[in-house]
Amino acid sequence: MTNALTDTVLIINSKDNVGVALRDLKAGERVVAAGEERFPLLEDIPASHKVALKDIGEAEEIIKYGETVGVSTKEIKRGSWVHTHNLESRRWKK
Amino acid sequence: MNEITGFRRNDGKVGIRNHVLVLPTVSCVNGVASRIGKAVPEAVAVTHGHGCGRGGPRDIEILFRILTGMMKNPNVGAVVLIGLGCEVSNVKNLAPMIADTGKPITILNVQEDGGSLKTAAKGIEAAKSYVAALGAQKRQPIAWEELLIAIECGGSDAMSGVTANVAMGAVSDWLVDRGATVMFGENTEMIGTAHVLARRAKDRKTGEEIEKMVDRAEVLTRDIMGELASLVISPGNMDGGMSSIAEKSMGCIVKGGTSVIHEVVDYGAVPARSGLVLQDGPGYDADSMSGFAASGAQLMFFSTGRGTPAGFPTVPVIKVASNSRVYRAMEDDIDVNAGLLVEGKSLGELREEMIERMVRVINGEPTKPEANDMGVFTFMTIHPPF
Numbered sequence: 001m002t003n004a005l006t007d008t009v010l011i012i013n014s015k016d017n018v019g020v021a022l023r024d025l026k027a028g029e030r031v032v033a034a035g036e037e038r039f040p041l042l043e044d045i046p047a048s049h050k051v052a053l054k055d056i057g058e059a060e061e062i063i064k065y066g067e068t069v070g071v072s073t074k075e076i077k078r079g080s081w082v083h084t085h086n087l088e089s090r091r092w093k094k
Numbered sequence: 095m096n097e098i099t100g101f102r103r104n105d106g107k108v109g110i111r112n113h114v115l116v117l118p119t120v121s122c123v124n125g126v127a128s129r130i131g132k133a134v135p136e137a138v139a140v141t142h143g144h145g146c147g148r149g150g151p152r153d154i155e156i157l158f159r160i161l162t163g164m165m166k167n168p169n170v171g172a173v174v175l176i177g178l179g180c181e182v183s184n185v186k187n188l189a190p191m192i193a194d195t196g197k198p199i200t201i202l203n204v205q206e207d208g209g210s211l212k213t214a215a216k217g218i219e220a221a222k223s224y225v226a227a228l229g230a231q232k233r234q235p236i237a238w239e240e241l242l243i244a245i246e247c248g249g250s251d252a253m254s255g256v257t258a259n260v261a262m263g264a265v266s267d268w269l270v271d272r273g274a275t276v277m278f279g280e281n282t283e284m285i286g287t288a289h290v291l292a293r294r295a296k297d298r299k300t301g302e303e304i305e306k307m308v309d310r311a312e313v314l315t316r317d318i319m320g321e322l323a324s325l326v327i328s329p330g331n332m333d334g335g336m337s338s339i340a341e342k343s344m345g346c347i348v349k350g351g352t353s354v355i356h357e358v359v360d361y362g363a364v365p366a367r368s369g370l371v372l373q374d375g376p377g378y379d380a381d382s383m384s385g386f387a388a389s390g391a392q393l394m395f396f397s398t399g400r401g402t403p404a405g406f407p408t409v410p411v412i413k414v415a416s417n418s419r420v421y422r423a424m425e426d427d428i429d430v431n432a433g434l435l436v437e438g439k440s441l442g443e444l445r446e447e448m449i450e451r452m453v454r455v456i457n458g459e460p461t462k463p464e465a466n467d468m469g470v471f472t473f474m475t476i477h478p479p480f
Contacts, residue, residue, distance in 0.1 A: 089338035
């Protein structure tokens with residue numbers, strides 16, 4: 001079965017609060033995941049980078065693969081880019 | 095149509111290939127094995143850089159385990175073992191270790207069999223007769239429970255943990271549900287996820303073994319790389335969207351799926367349990383694959399994002415591209431394009447295709463690395479040579 005709408009974001013696990021951009025995405029573009037149109041992006045997201053699927057508060061866990069991959073260092077709005085500027089590793093801090 | 099077939103061995107194991115293995119005990123006689131391989135192209139002649147010069151007990155343990163494991167691998171139907179005579183892993187020590195398999199073996203020693211040319215001539219004769227004998231053996235139905243399938247990733251890119259490894263994980267779960275044993279390793283690429291793996295362990299003891307294995311890998315990485323240890327997550331990884339070592343490692347361990355982890359198996363050792371098991375082995379693909387083969391893996395999956403064509407001499411390796419660009423750039427080397435996951439193909443659809451392809455490969459269809467003769471054989475050592 002091929003999705004009617006081509007996905008722009010992959011949600012790996014249903015527990016995840018971030019998705020993965022499947023190509024370079026532009027601010028204002030709407031997220032399509034699992035064939036379903038969702039919400040607009042607040043900023044550009046490079047391919048294979050993470051986008052917040054919901055509003056995330058400061059010091060909340062960032063969940064990808066259904067597991068914690070880091071902690072937010074500030075509030076992150078749905079549709080924002082999530083990376084080292086707003087995510088802190090719990091180990092091997094640089 | 096998931097009927098699978100293979101070759102039954104005297105020790106009760108099943109192979110999905112019926113190879114004649116030509117194996118040198120030590121690098122000094124590699125040329126003899128190569129000569130036999132050229133004369134008998136149906137045989138699988140391998141070479142390697144080991145066999146002597148490393149004295150530590152751990153290195154000797156690995157040396158014997160990998161060489162005997164190569165011969166014991168169920169895909170091998172007969173062995174021509176080429177010794178020198180004065181090496182650590184000499185035939186007198188090695189050959190008895192595979193006696194219990196009942197596998198046909200011809201043992202030669204260059205120092206006793208007239209030098210390299212005469213030894214090669216004897217080896218050619220033996221290999222030819224084994225090729226003829228194995229050629230007459232018929233495939234028989236086998237069960238998934240009889241298979242050990244290993245999962246590797248290498249030459250990874252930012253999409254490896256998003257497409258190819260997720261797809262291999264889905265296949266892994268399917269295999270475990272059918273009673274197969276699935277193994278993955280690369281302990282350095284588990285750093286930051288020990289707690290995730292330990293939580294999935296069958297019991298507390300197995301969980302503790304997982305934690306210890308990953309701790310050792312982390313300590314070793316820091317000892318060897320010092321300040322550069324942070325490069326285990328590299329600037330290139332970060333450019334690709336990885337924000338933490340845990341995220342990178344999750345993308346790696348997802349290739350094993352989500353099943354219960356039953357055992358931590360030492361490098362090249364044979365698992366005692368079925369289901370999903372972990373190899374305590376290195377991240378370097380070539381060394382890792384030799385460990386899987388010595389553990390008895392009959393088949394491997396191998397994802398790649400940058401594009402490595404490497405396979406294994408005696409074990410079919412199904413190569414899975416993480417993106418369409420590398421798939422198109424190296425189409426002759428890659429079996430499956432998981433990059434289609436970002437172009438509208440569903441995970442379920444891709445998984446079914448991978449399972450169909452796997453069944454055909456088990457039943458004899460060559461993988462790309464097999465067709466291209468891209469098998470590589472080398473293995474891990476701990477200490478430098480003396």
